[in-house]
Amino acid sequence: MATFNLNINGKVREVDVDPSTPVLWVLRDHLGLVGTKYGCGIGQCGACTIHLDGKAVRSCITDVSEVGNQAITTIEGLSENADHPVQKAWLEHDVPQCGYCQSGQIMTAAALLKSNPNPKDEDIDTAMEGNICRCGTYTRIKKAIKTAARS
Amino acid sequence: MAYVKTTINRRSFIRSSVLAGGGLMLGFNWLAACTSNTTKVLKMSEDWYRINAYLKLGVNGIATIMSPNPEIGQNVKTSMPMIVAEELDINWDNVLVEQARLNTDLFTRQLAGGSQSIRQGWNGLRLAGATARRMLMEAVAQKWEVPVDEITTDLGVLYHNKSGKKAGYGEMASAAAKIKVPDKVQLKDVKDFKIIGTSRKNVDGPAIVTGKPLFGLDHKKDGMFIAMIVHPPAFGLKLKSVDDSAARSMPGIKDIFTFHTYNEGYQKQWSDTSAFTDLVAIVGNSTWEVINAKDALQPEWEPIKGTPGTPSRRESTDSYMSMMKTMSAKQGNVRRKDGNPEAAFKKAAKIIERNYTAPFLAHNTLEPMNFFADVTDDKAELIGPIQSPEFMEKTVAARLGLPLEKVDVQMTRAGGGFGRRLYGHFMVEAAIISRRIKAPVKLIYKREDDMTFGNYRPAYHAYYRAGLDSDNNLIAFQVRAGGMAESPLEANRFPAGAVDNYLAEDWVIDTNVTTAAFRAPSSNFIASAEQSFLDEVAEAAGKDPLEFRLELLNRAKTNPVGTHNDYEASRYAGVLELVKEKSGWGKEQPGINRGVAAYFCHNSYAANVLDIAIENDKPVVKKVYGAIDCGIVINPDAAVNMAEGGIVDGLGHSMYSELTITDGEPDQNNFDMYRLIRQSEAPESIEIHFVKNEIDPTGMGEPPFPPVMGALANALYRATGKRYYHQPFSTDL
Numbered sequence: 001m002a003t004f005n006l007n008i009n010g011k012v013r014e015v016d017v018d019p020s021t022p023v024l025w026v027l028r029d030h031l032g033l034v035g036t037k038y039g040c041g042i043g044q045c046g047a048c049t050i051h052l053d054g055k056a057v058r059s060c061i062t063d064v065s066e067v068g069n070q071a072i073t074t075i076e077g078l079s080e081n082a083d084h085p086v087q088k089a090w091l092e093h094d095v096p097q098c099g100y101c102q103s104g105q106i107m108t109a110a111a112l113l114k115s116n117p118n119p120k121d122e123d124i125d126t127a128m129e130g131n132i133c134r135c136g137t138y139t140r141i142k143k144a145i146k147t148a149a150r151s
Numbered sequence: 152m153a154y155v156k157t158t159i160n161r162r163s164f165i166r167s168s169v170l171a172g173g174g175l176m177l178g179f180n181w182l183a184a185c186t187s188n189t190t191k192v193l194k195m196s197e198d199w200y201r202i203n204a205y206l207k208l209g210v211n212g213i214a215t216i217m218s219p220n221p222e223i224g225q226n227v228k229t230s231m232p233m234i235v236a237e238e239l240d241i242n243w244d245n246v247l248v249e250q251a252r253l254n255t256d257l258f259t260r261q262l263a264g265g266s267q268s269i270r271q272g273w274n275g276l277r278l279a280g281a282t283a284r285r286m287l288m289e290a291v292a293q294k295w296e297v298p299v300d301e302i303t304t305d306l307g308v309l310y311h312n313k314s315g316k317k318a319g320y321g322e323m324a325s326a327a328a329k330i331k332v333p334d335k336v337q338l339k340d341v342k343d344f345k346i347i348g349t350s351r352k353n354v355d356g357p358a359i360v361t362g363k364p365l366f367g368l369d370h371k372k373d374g375m376f377i378a379m380i381v382h383p384p385a386f387g388l389k390l391k392s393v394d395d396s397a398a399r400s401m402p403g404i405k406d407i408f409t410f411h412t413y414n415e416g417y418q419k420q421w422s423d424t425s426a427f428t429d430l431v432a433i434v435g436n437s438t439w440e441v442i443n444a445k446d447a448l449q450p451e452w453e454p455i456k457g458t459p460g461t462p463s464r465r466e467s468t469d470s471y472m473s474m475m476k477t478m479s480a481k482q483g484n485v486r487r488k489d490g491n492p493e494a495a496f497k498k499a500a501k502i503i504e505r506n507y508t509a510p511f512l513a514h515n516t517l518e519p520m521n522f523f524a525d526v527t528d529d530k531a532e533l534i535g536p537i538q539s540p541e542f543m544e545k546t547v548a549a550r551l552g553l554p555l556e557k558v559d560v561q562m563t564r565a566g567g568g569f570g571r572r573l574y575g576h577f578m579v580e581a582a583i584i585s586r587r588i589k590a591p592v593k594l595i596y597k598r599e600d601d602m603t604f605g606n607y608r609p610a611y612h613a614y615y616r617a618g619l620d621s622d623n624n625l626i627a628f629q630v631r632a633g634g635m636a637e638s639p640l641e642a643n644r645f646p647a648g649a650v651d652n653y654l655a656e657d658w659v660i661d662t663n664v665t666t667a668a669f670r671a672p673s674s675n676f677i678a679s680a681e682q683s684f685l686d687e688v689a690e691a692a693g694k695d696p697l698e699f700r701l702e703l704l705n706r707a708k709t710n711p712v713g714t715h716n717d718y719e720a721s722r723y724a725g726v727l728e729l730v731k732e733k734s735g736w737g738k739e740q741p742g743i744n745r746g747v748a749a750y751f752c753h754n755s756y757a758a759n760v761l762d763i764a765i766e767n768d769k770p771v772v773k774k775v776y777g778a779i780d781c782g783i784v785i786n787p788d789a790a791v792n793m794a795e796g797g798i799v800d801g802l803g804h805s806m807y808s809e810l811t812i813t814d815g816e817p818d819q820n821n822f823d824m825y826r827l828i829r830q831s832e833a834p835e836s837i838e839i840h841f842v843k844n845e846i847d848p849t850g851m852g853e854p855p856f857p858p859v860m861g862a863l864a865n866a867l868y869r870a871t872g873k874r875y876y877h878q879p880f881s882t883d884l
Binding site: 001017018020021022025028029030032033034035036037038039040041042044045047074075076078082087090091094096097098099100101102103106121124125126128129130131132133134135136137138139140141142 | 223224225226350352353355356357359360361362363364365366368369371377402437438439440442443515516517518519564565566567568569595597598788789792793795796797798799800803821822823827828829830831833834835836837
């Protein structure tokens with residue numbers, strides 16, 4: 001076990017966990033931040049996507065010991081009042097079906113728009129390729145990203 | 152306007168109608184909360200009254216409507232309360248929605264399956280709203296001392312036009328709760344609907360996009376442990392022994408033990424399907440610690456000895472595909488025969504014969520199987536994602552030896568269902584683990600455990616034969632279909648009823664690979680096979696594939712063969728006509744290769760036209776048109792979402808997905824090996840149209856899924872010049 005001081009959603013949180021613990025389980029089990037989802041555990045589905053210093057990463061394959069001083073943003077910290085343009089666009093298009101993958105989709109989309117404010121279809125495909133939506137809401141996801149880009 | 156007797160679900164109106172409530176409601180409208188700049192936060196008042204099982208009414212006029220059925224992504228948590236709100240005649244903006252827990256006294260059929268929630272809930276939900284509205288009317292009529300027939304309502308307000316009096320529902324909530332439940336009520340005319348037929352946002356949308364705890368995996372209780380299981384790596388193996396010496400001493404581990412899911416001699420019900428019932432449980436403080444201990448276990452496995460009727464062989468994909476091929480060459484069980492098929496085939500000028508196959512599929516709900524259980528000596532609390540709560544409550548009660556009323560089941564939002572969560576062995580496992588450790592526990596399946604546990608979509612094989620006369624009329628049709636371990640045959644569906652000489656046979660091969668309902672069972676394969684085959688028959692007959700289907704449906708409509716045709720030919724033709732019109736079928740578009748298909752299942756009709764272009768030598772799905780007849784559409788945009796999802800899901804599974812097996816062991820156990828459709832593979836656009844009618848609503852969860860697979864195969868043929876007989880099609884591209 002080791003103590004880590006993590007910068008999560010703008011607050012420093014202290015956890016005492018095994019250094020090999022993936023950030024996903026630190027968030028879910030130790031900090032009660034369950035918006036970040038478990039889907040595969042091997043970085044293949046994107047349900048666990050968070051931001052590290054604004055970049056989308058898979059928290060299920062990111063050990064807590066790798067984080068250091070980087071700022072972690074989770075879906076809970078993406079905006080204060082659910083008013084991030086991506087969240088608003090998701091509601092406008094009523095994207096979710098089961099909803100389980102959507103926090104990961106939103107985090108990936110938000111990171112995409114930060115680095116590329118006006119993504120083309122191909123850019124969206126490339127960025128979102130790692131996020132599985134088992135319900136098949138891909139066409140709405142693409143529309144919502146374009147709406148968010150315009151706002 | 153019809154008066155309807157309130158006999159359906161009457162107990163749910165009566166039993167609770169005498170209960171007056173009070174206290175703070177925790178229901179919370181996330182939409183209002185998240186758009187606080189535009190809307191006030193919607194909160195139930197501290198004083199509220201339970202009008203019936205579906206409805207609480209606050210003195211502030213806010214209604215909480217209970218959604219009875221499990222929400223698995225089909226959006227019933229929004230659409231079912233919309234039906235209650237419609238008949239109650241309340242402003243939807245003043246409605247909070249709560250998921251009801253399992254209560255078989257108050258609710259009927261709290262099940263997510265067969266696309267039946269709306270169809271079978273329709274009357275009961277309408278009555279719940281209509282009786283409440285009537286009770287409010289009677290209460291206010293008494294207060295104002297006027298005849299109740301002179302009372303009208305509009306969006307939560309009661310009016311007496313003659314005197315000009317009006318009162319909000321909230322003001323009358325207390326009095327209405329004391330009114331006797333009416334014996335009969337008036338239901339609205341379809342033309343008077345204010346909520347049904349208008350698009351309303353998913354009531355959980357704001358909670359979803361902000362990552363609020365909604366799902367089973369998010370549930371937590373003080374003192375709760377995390378558990379995982381280890382199951383045999385192959386069908387046909389069972390646990391021999393397990394060395395847990397290393398794992399037991401690992402940090403955070405509370406206990407490791409083996410258990411049987413079902414008691415000796417327990418008579419399983421349909422929802423108890425489970426290939427692996429001798430399991431190892433690992434229980435610990437946190438998920439990561441449990442995963443590490445699980446990896447350190449050293450289990451040994453041994454072959455299951457075969458008992459009569461229980462094959463213990465360790466199968467491989469190659470072996471079962473060839474077994475099915477052999478079986479398909481023999482005559483099957485005749486399920487329907489019209490005319491004289493053999494004689495007709497003999498005199499046919501042209502005969503077309505084809506074989507189609509599809510592999511096992513894992514459901515792969517993105518939220519893996521999981522459940523929370525807190526079992527004490529005299530009661531059990533179970534919370535999590537389950538499609539069949541009322542069935543699994545019985546299994547859990549039997550396994551724990553508790554009376555049914557001591558088992559409380561609550562449904563969380565489910566991160567996908569697709570049929571997998573109809574089979575709740577994981578609930579039983581969680582209950583057993585909680586009882587053993589005497590503490591609350593959340594059982595979590597790792598993705599690998601989930602994908603390799605079985606309960607797959609069956610592997611299927613279908614043989615088709617068609618005979619055309621010299622004028623290219625379809626005079627004989629045969630289908631012989633089977634699978635491991637169930638047949639996909641729907642003997643009385645189209646083209647049965649449209650061909651004079653028709654033969655339908657089925658067969659089954661038993662297997663120890665457990666199979667289960669998967670979104671649109673049977674139809675999820677047979678639609679594709681049949682619709683691909685009809686495309687080839689149309690081609691052989693020199694006819695347009697869409698017109699060919701319409702011609703057959705016209706025959707089934709005007710002069711049907713046989714008396715047990717499961718479908719309405721006019722509605723079937725209706726979706727084809729609609730998709731024909733909306734897609735501009737028949738107009739050549741340069742570079743576009745089109746396929747068409749239609750299917751009827753789960754009481755609804757769906758047709759697709761699918762456009763493929765070849766880009767960089769690869770077929771790309773540019774656009775899919777969908778036409779659907781599901782009767783009255785409750786929540787149009789949500790229904791469109793379901794149809795879009797069904798199309799993407801159908802494309803994905805028929806194009807990319809398969810679960811193969813070697814020596815009983817699934818070859819894929821996670822998404823690096825099991826291919827699901829991804830963003831770049833989804834169609835560029837999807838356009839959905841509904842047939843407008845006033846027929847009672849039928850399901851939307853499953854019907855949009857099957858036909859698109861046939862439309863894809865047919866469009867691929869036009870794009871590549873090759874027919875696709877074996878799913879997933881991508882292996883033949």
